[in-house]
Amino acid sequence: MRLQRIDHVGYAVTDLEEAVRHHQRLFGATVSHREELQRDGVREALLAVGDSYLQLLEPTRDDSPVARFLARNGPGVHHVGYGVADVAASLDDLRSLGVRLVDEVPRHGSRGCMVAFLHPKNAMGVLVELVEDPSLVADLSEPLHEA
Amino acid sequence: MRLQRIDHVGYAVTDLEEAVRHHQRLFGATVSHREELQRDGVREALLAVGDSYLQLLEPTRDDSPVARFLARNGPGVHHVGYGVADVAASLDDLRSLGVRLVDEVPRHGSRGCMVAFLHPKNAMGVLVELVEDPSLVADLSEPLHEA
Numbered sequence: 001m002r003l004q005r006i007d008h009v010g011y012a013v014t015d016l017e018e019a020v021r022h023h024q025r026l027f028g029a030t031v032s033h034r035e036e037l038q039r040d041g042v043r044e045a046l047l048a049v050g051d052s053y054l055q056l057l058e059p060t061r062d063d064s065p066v067a068r069f070l071a072r073n074g075p076g077v078h079h080v081g082y083g084v085a086d087v088a089a090s091l092d093d094l095r096s097l098g099v100r101l102v103d104e105v106p107r108h109g110s111r112g113c114m115v116a117f118l119h120p121k122n123a124m125g126v127l128v129e130l131v132e133d134p135s136l137v138a139d140l141s142e143p144l145h146e147a
Numbered sequence: 148m149r150l151q152r153i154d155h156v157g158y159a160v161t162d163l164e165e166a167v168r169h170h171q172r173l174f175g176a177t178v179s180h181r182e183e184l185q186r187d188g189v190r191e192a193l194l195a196v197g198d199s200y201l202q203l204l205e206p207t208r209d210d211s212p213v214a215r216f217l218a219r220n221g222p223g224v225h226h227v228g229y230g231v232a233d234v235a236a237s238l239d240d241l242r243s244l245g246v247r248l249v250d251e252v253p254r255h256g257s258r259g260c261m262v263a264f265l266h267p268k269n270a271m272g273v274l275v276e277l278v279e280d281p282s283l284v285a286d287l288s289e290p291l292h293e294a
Contacts (some may be wrong), residue, residue, distance in 0.1 A: 001175065002174065003176065003196045003197075006153045006196055006199045009156060009224075011272075011273055022271065026241060026244060050230070052152065052199070054153075075271045075273075076267075082174075123169075124160050124166055124222045125221055125223040126224055
């Protein structure tokens with residue numbers, strides 16, 4: 001497997017609208033996508049930065065992972081999302097290496113992507129999300145399944 | 148000013164070579180640049196991820212910012228570097244908005260870039276680095292100084 005790109009950096013924030021206004025005021029950033037992910041207990045705003053996104057995440061319930069992160073650490077970088085060609089094949093590769101996974105199978109993320117989280121204990125303390133963006137896969141000149 | 152791209156995500160690590168091997172083993176990542184930054188008290192390895200970098204940072208002295216981060220938080224995301232066309236002009240823009248800066252003037256970073264850090268208190272708890280990459284500026288079709 002191969003990390004193709006930094007898909008997004010996910011910030012945990014306490015107030016989504018304040019965080020959006022802050023990034024608009026300082027950096028002229030604009031919201032390119034909004035979504036609420038019930039399973040993850042978050043509401044997100046994606047700010048386009050080049051071909052990547054700055055993802056702002058506000059918890060929608062107290063027991064969501066982002067709420068627990070905020071309670072423990074305060075606002076900050078919650079996770080990093082890396083683009084891969086095929087999340088399912090990547091999970092197979094990682095499993096064969098003995099890597100600890102949060103998601104054993106790909107699931108639906110925002111923007112219609114398939115995603116899976118790896119366990120931070122296996123990634124230098126960083127919570128890593130693998131992201132397969134169907135709008136990009138169609139453009140890839142490389143084979144989807146690498147040997 | 149405008150954030151053009153995610154230039155890099157900087158991980159604080161306790162053992163640079165172990166972190167490099169880990170990313171090679173899991174993700175097939177290879178080192179595209181190494182540098183020691185005496186002023187910052189760090190040794191870095193840059194792993195290319197698409198047009199961005201995963202930056203691994205190991206402290207070279209106990210009083211460096213990355214060493215203090217590791218003592219306080221353990222390994223994890225230390226900062227996010229965003230590409231801008233002109234760091235000096237960006238600092239002027241941010242100063243006029245009352246934004247708190249770590250670096251009042253641009254300074255030399257790795258890869259021959261000019262860089263400046265903003266204060267995390269002003270960026271949702273995230274330490275943000277602005278990066279002007281001279282190898283990219285030459286390619287830009289957009290004006291370097293925006294109105």
